[in-house]
Structure formats: structure tokens, C-alpha cells
Amino acid sequence: MEPENSFVLKETSLSNNCPECYSKSGLTLKFNQLVNDNLLYSANSKTTISKMHCKNCNTEIFPVRWTEDIERVVAYQKRALQLKPKALKLKPLAWVILVLDILIIIAVVLVMTGLINF
Numbered sequence: 061m062e063p064e065n066s067f068v069l070k071e072t073s074l075s076n077n078c079p080e081c082y083s084k085s086g087l088t089l090k091f092n093q094l095v096n097d098n099l100l101y102s103a104n105s106k107t108t109i110s111k112m113h114c115k116n117c118n119t120e121i122f123p124v125r126w127t128e129d130i131e132r133v134v135a136y137q138k139r140a141l142q143l144k145p146k147a148l149k150l151k152p153l154a155w156v157i158l159v160l161d162i163l164i165i166i167a168v169v170l171v172m173t174g175l176i177n178f
């Protein structure tokens with residue numbers, strides 16, 4: 061299951077021993093980049109979360125179980141990450157507010173210049 065409001069940025073297999081089953085070929089590390097999503101817009105955030113999973117014993121390896129070697133590899137992988145740009149997308153509600161603002165400004169200008177009289 062993917063965490064909400066995020067996408068898979070990078071998935072890589074590690075050659076470290078699994079802390080649970082000691083397999084040397086099961087560990088995969090996955091980075092997800094979070095997306096700020098609200099009523100008005102969505103944009104990629106600069107926050108990433110990582111998850112480690114062992115295919116061999118089918119266990120999620122939580123950071124408390126990481127060895128020093130694993131921590132080093134994760135830190136290295138994290139530094140090498142290339143985050144996706146912000147990619148701001150306005151939602152329909154944001155456009156409605158923008159258009160309403162513009163209409164109000166136009167109306168105020170028309171009234172002030174005397175082109176419209178109430």
C-alpha cells in the first residue's frame with residue numbers, strides 16, 4: 061500500500077543482509093515523495109519517506125532494526141535522490157476564486173471610473 065498523497069520516487073534493491081532472515085538478496089528500499097494536496101492546489105513537497113522491505117521473508121524492516129551498514133546505505137541513497145520539481149497544479153476552486161477576484165476588480169474599476177452607475 062502506498063502512503064496517501066505520495067508517489068514512488070525510487071525503488072532499489074540493497075545488497076545488505078536482512079536483519080530478520082539474513083538473506084543477502086531480499087532487501088528493497090523504496091522512497092516516496094510526498095504531495096501537498098488541499099482544496100486549492102496540489103504540489104510535490106520536498107519531503108520523502110523511505111520504506112524497507114525484504115522480499116525473502118516478506119517483512120517490512122523498520123528503522124529500529126537497521127544495522128549501521130543499512131543506515132549508511134539509506135543515507136547515501138537519500139543524498140543521491142533526485143526530487144521531482146514542485147509542479148504546482150491549481151484546483152478548480154482556486155480558479156473560481158481567481159476569476160471572481162478579477163471580476164470584482166473589473167467591477168470596482170468600472171464603478172470608480174464612472175462607466176457603470178448603480
Ligand SMILES: [Zn+2]
Binds near residue numbers: 081082083086115
Ligand atoms: Zn528478510
